[in-house]
Each structure stands twice: as C-alpha cells, then as structure tokens.
Amino acid sequence: MTSDRLPLRGRHVLITRGGEQGEKFCNDVASAGGIPYMVPLIDFRSHEDLNAAHFLQSLSKYDWIIFTSKNGVKYFFRQIDSHREQFEMFKDNIQFAAVGEKTRAELCRYQIESHFMPNIYTAEDFSREFFEKGFTAKRALIPKGNLAGTTIADSFRSHRIVADEWIVYETFYPTKDIGRLVNIIKEDRLDAACFTSPSTFHHFNKVIKQYHLQEHVHSISFASIGKVTKSAIENEGYPVKVCPEKYTIDSMFHELCQYFGRERKEE
Structure with a gap:
C-alpha cells in the first residue's frame, strides 16, 4: 500500500x-x-483424553477423519506421533475433510489431501453440504478442542454413522x-x-x-x-x-x- x-x-x-x-x-x-x-x-495446549489409547488403536477403522480447525490437525498429529509409521500405512484408506482453508492448508503440510471442504466454514454448513453432495461414511473420527461443539458429530449420528470425538487440545486463558x-x-x-x-x-x-x-x-x-x-x-x-x-x-x-x-x- x-x-x-x-x-x-x-x-x-x-x-x-x-x-x-x-x-x-x-x-x-x-x-x-x-x-x-x-x-x-x-492459547492452546495438548489435552490428555481418557479415551486416547482407544482412538489410537482404532485409527485404521475410520473411513473419514474430520478436522474443524488448524489446531485440530496440529494436535492430532502430535497425539499420534508414536503411531505415525502405522498411520502412514493405512491413511490412504481414509478420507479427510477440513472446515476452512487454513485447516486444509495445515493438512497439506502433512502431505494429506482434503476430500471435502464446505463452501461456508461452519459446522452447520459442513453437516448440510456433506450429505447434499452425496458423501457418506460408516465411521468418522473428529479430532477437536475441548470447547468445540458437537454439531458435526450429532449430524452424522442422525444419519446412523458412528462419530467419535477425540479431544486432542484444550483452550486456556x-x-x-x-x-x-x-x-x-x-x-x-x-x-x-x-x-x-x-x-x-x-x-x-x-x-x-x-x-x-x-x-x-x-x-x-x-x-x-x-x-x-x-x-x-x-x-x-x-x-x-x-x-x-x-x-x-x-x-x-x-x-x-x-x-x-x-x-x-x-x-
């Protein structure tokens, strides 16, 4: 300027x-x-979810992993760091979704392509557009923060899809x-x-x-x-x-x- x-x-x-x-x-x-x-x-820091071990062992069972924020991506990969080698072996069988350009760009840093991103970057629009565009899932994992809502998980469950929410980071003051x-x-x-x-x-x-x-x-x-x-x-x-x-x-x-x-x- x-x-x-x-x-x-x-x-x-x-x-x-x-x-x-x-x-x-x-x-x-x-x-x-x-x-x-x-x-x-x-500010943000890693969260120790009581169900973390279960999610880590179940990663290969998900056909979708949905990220609603850049931090969700960042802290998810921190959480799976010790299992990264196994994750690389089966990640091609998983489809990934991102809410927003920054989230999608963060996924790209880990050499992962986003298969779906809504036109409007809200959980409500994600839930609507995902099904309007003909996508479906059997089992979805949603890594998220402790203050994030349950809109996407609730929507998936209403379509009889298993939706697990893994709290990978927490927000603090x-x-x-x-x-x-x-x-x-x-x-x-x-x-x-x-x-x-x-x-x-x-x-x-x-x-x-x-x-x-x-x-x-x-x-x-x-x-x-x-x-x-x-x-x-x-x-x-x-x-x-x-x-x-x-x-x-x-x-x-x-x-x-x-x-x-x-x-x-x-x-």
Missing part, C-alpha cells in the same frame, strides 16, 4: 490472537498504516499480558478490537469487568469472525462493526480496512 492509501493510518488495533496468525495480522495492520497491539487472549491490556484500555488508545472466537471475547470481557473498564470500551469498534463470536459480543451490549462473510483473519483484516476507509472518506 502506498502512503496515501493507508486505510488504517493512525488507527490503534487490538489483536487478541497470538502465534503465527497473530503476528501476520499485526504485520498486515502495520502495512495499512495502523498501530497493532497483540495481546493474546487465547493466558494472563501474562493482562496488565498491559488494562493500561491500553485505560488510556483509551484503541480504535478497534478484533476477536477470532467467542473465547477471545469472553476473556477480554472478563478483564473489562474485573478492572471496571466499561466506560473505556464504548468508543471501540468491534470486529469478529463468525456468527457465534458476533453473538457473544452483541449479547454483552456491544455492536459489531466488522464481521466478514468468509471466516478468516485475512477477510477480517480486509473488511477492517474497508470500514475505516469509509470512515476516513466521511470525515
């Missing part, structure tokens, strides 16, 4: 996702003239940067706050209530990915200004640029 076409010029943007995705979002905001503040309000976040909000620096999941907003809202910062929040423009995240924000009384149809951070960034670009033209 050229210096005279910086839609986020001078805008202070809170980024609540950490890791590679958060770093990329920060770089994108800066390239558009914005001032990014990365304060991760969500990182607290090391909370003091910094409190100061940023108290000083009324933020023009926008971006949330990638209901958890990121719930953790943000926990800070707002714990430190009595409500009066500092109403001038912030909220951006979200997905209807569930949008509803979580609106249920607390905050309007959502940006919510892209495509559920990706890249799409949220582009719509954030459009939103502030329009504001700048109106000024």
